[in-house]
Amino acid sequence: MIWNEEAECMSREELREIQLKKLQKIVKKAYENVPYYNKKYTKLGVFPEDIETLEDINKLPFTTKDDLREGYPFGMFAVPPKEIVEVHSSSGTTGKPVVSGYTRKDLDNWSEIMARGLNMMGIHEEDIIQNTHGYGLFTGGFGVHYGAQKIGSIVVPISTGQTRRQIEIMKDFGTTTLIFTPSYGLYLAEVAKEEGIDPKSVGLKAIGFGAEMWTEEMRKKIENDFNAPAFNIYGLTELMGPGIAVECSSQNGLHISEDYFLPEIIDPNTGKQLEEGKKGELVLTNLEREGMPIIRFRTKDITSLHYDKCECTRTFVKMDRITGRSDDMIKVKGVAIFPSQIEKALLKIDSIEPHYQIIVNRPHLMDEIEVKVEASPDIFFDEVKEMINIKKKIEDYIENEIGLRVKVSLVEPKSIPRSEGKAVRVIDKRDLH
Amino acid sequence: MKISQLSIFLENKEGRLWNALDALANGGINIRALSLADTSDFGILRIIVHDPEKAKKILEENDFIVKIIDVVGVELDDTPGGLANVLKLLNENNINLEYIYAFTHEKTEKAILLLQSKDLDILINVLENNNVNIVPSKEVYNL
Numbered sequence: 001m002i003w004n005e006e007a008e009c010m011s012r013e014e015l016r017e018i019q020l021k022k023l024q025k026i027v028k029k030a031y032e033n034v035p036y037y038n039k040k041y042t043k044l045g046v047f048p049e050d051i052e053t054l055e056d057i058n059k060l061p062f063t064t065k066d067d068l069r070e071g072y073p074f075g076m077f078a079v080p081p082k083e084i085v086e087v088h089s090s091s092g093t094t095g096k097p098v099v100s101g102y103t104r105k106d107l108d109n110w111s112e113i114m115a116r117g118l119n120m121m122g123i124h125e126e127d128i129i130q131n132t133h134g135y136g137l138f139t140g141g142f143g144v145h146y147g148a149q150k151i152g153s154i155v156v157p158i159s160t161g162q163t164r165r166q167i168e169i170m171k172d173f174g175t176t177t178l179i180f181t182p183s184y185g186l187y188l189a190e191v192a193k194e195e196g197i198d199p200k201s202v203g204l205k206a207i208g209f210g211a212e213m214w215t216e217e218m219r220k221k222i223e224n225d226f227n228a229p230a231f232n233i234y235g236l237t238e239l240m241g242p243g244i245a246v247e248c249s250s251q252n253g254l255h256i257s258e259d260y261f262l263p264e265i266i267d268p269n270t271g272k273q274l275e276e277g278k279k280g281e282l283v284l285t286n287l288e289r290e291g292m293p294i295i296r297f298r299t300k301d302i303t304s305l306h307y308d309k310c311e312c313t314r315t316f317v318k319m320d321r322i323t324g325r326s327d328d329m330i331k332v333k334g335v336a337i338f339p340s341q342i343e344k345a346l347l348k349i350d351s352i353e354p355h356y357q358i359i360v361n362r363p364h365l366m367d368e369i370e371v372k373v374e375a376s377p378d379i380f381f382d383e384v385k386e387m388i389n390i391k392k393k394i395e396d397y398i399e400n401e402i403g404l405r406v407k408v409s410l411v412e413p414k415s416i417p418r419s420e421g422k423a424v425r426v427i428d429k430r431d432l433h
Numbered sequence: 434m435k436i437s438q439l440s441i442f443l444e445n446k447e448g449r450l451w452n453a454l455d456a457l458a459n460g461g462i463n464i465r466a467l468s469l470a471d472t473s474d475f476g477i478l479r480i481i482v483h484d485p486e487k488a489k490k491i492l493e494e495n496d497f498i499v500k501i502i503d504v505v506g507v508e509l510d511d512t513p514g515g516l517a518n519v520l521k522l523l524n525e526n527n528i529n530l531e532y533i534y535a536f537t538h539e540k541t542e543k544a545i546l547l548l549q550s551k552d553l554d555i556l557i558n559v560l561e562n563n564n565v566n567i568v569p570s571k572e573v574y575n576l
Binding site: 376410 | 440442444446470475497498499532
């Protein structure tokens with residue numbers, strides 16, 4: 001089942017031609033309408049007319065998350081506010097969040113790419129999609145929703161949580177498709193079993209999952225629990241949201257909608273483009289975005305691209321599932337966290353030692369974070385209740401910063417190992433690779 | 434009149450209590466009284482020693498977090514009801530204790546009770562007004 005055969009199966013020559021035209025158009029548009037690009041390109045002496053071939057994209061500088069953050073909230077918009085009909089936002093991980101603005105056309109395009117993705121997973125208008133991705137500023141819920149509306153299936157916009165209700169609905173409505181983060185999926189299956197319902201008996205046709213790192217073993221477990229194939233969905237707020245790339249029936253990498261996004265793989269250290277098949281950082285360019293054209297965005301996600309022919313007959317390039325990050329971001333419960341955020345929270349408390357360590361674990365399906373903080377004489381009190389208050393206070397500050405409750409452990413001075421170079425701030429004990 | 438007690442932060446980790454006591458032993462510090470408050474995450478070790486300043490220095494050299502905290506010591510008859518009588522008195526005077534611990538010593542055949550309260554001066558006042566025998570700090574250090 002292919003949603004848009006003309007687009008998804010076109011020849012590479014044809015695709016490259018379209019990509020070049022769109023790239024030239026969007027670079028011009030960005031240059032003329034977004035002060036950020038105008039300033040940056042002018043300073044570097046590179047102008048829209050310098051883009052004569054697709055390879056000329058190399059002449060353009062990268063856009064980073066910091067650049068986007070500097071423009072908070074609407075600085076990257078290329079159209080007047082009256083043309084923007086919706087905004088989403090990242091969680092504001094290392095400071096200011098990044099806001100993504102969409103025009104009506106942008107929402108149409110988002111629906112289109114997600115519709116393609118759902119079709120790749122074998123979903124069509126007869127299906128009932130239970131969407132457990134959160135609706136709100138996070139792009140997950142709405143992205144899937146728009147795609148589901150486009151293909152005309154029934155969407156149940158339940159968001160995450162209310163787990164027992166989810167199971168009841170699954171059973172009563174006859175849900176055929178579940179969309180979840182892998183860890184929430186595993187939790188759903190477990191609660192279903194507790195309720196005396198075999199998740200296999202729901203009769204799911206497909207599962208879409210993303211927003212979190214996972215292993216092939218986790219996929220196998222999910223597929224086995226629900227007796228349905230599970231497909232990876234990739235996306236990011238800055239470029240659009242979920243649907244930028246989705247896995248097809250061959251379950252061997254994700255097809256990027258290349259008529260909307262131009263992918264590159266670069267060496268994260270040198271910024272040089274890497275050849276096909278080499279692992280590196282994914283860089284994406286919006287080829288069609290009115291509200292907020294993002295050009296050469298460094299995603300920090302580590303993957304590789306493969307152009308060989310796919311069994312499904314789609315010609316769009318395939319990317320591997322994300323196996324890491326080129327920065328120190330960690331994803332916990334689907335939320336992006338940087339050690340610097342923890343540090344920021346700790347600095348708010350006077351006289352706390354800046355020595356800390358973040359330990360991420362998944363003892364039982366759900367992620368847990370422990371932050372070890374070195375105590376100092378200033379936060380040591382002779383009474384247990386005061387010490388517990390201090391711990392709580394640190395936990396509150398961190399929660400305020402990252403949006404998740406963590407467990408803080410106070411440890412003795414100098415007990416966190418010092419390293420010569422870059423401090424090892426994160427110990428990820430989850431087995432994800 | 435107040436007794437200097439050492440309070441030591443202990444991470445809940447194997448061997449930490451021993452590490453602290455070993456450091457003190459190596460420094461020739463003898464412990465008169467000891468109490469340990471523990472939670473699932475950390476512990477607070479409280480000790481009375483002959484030379485609190487020296488003991489603090491030794492512990493700090495071994496990367497322990499140490500504070501010197503004042504407590505009050507009272508002498509009790511080492512007989513049934515000795516402690517209850519003091520507590521009854523404090524109760525009647527609305528004094529809330531943060532923690533207490535006790536030890537006995539052979540020399541006087543008396544028990545010594547160490548008390549901590551939000552306001553030590555009020556505590557001392559009440560004890561004195563009721564003729565409870567407060568132990569001078571020197572006496573405790575030199576037991």
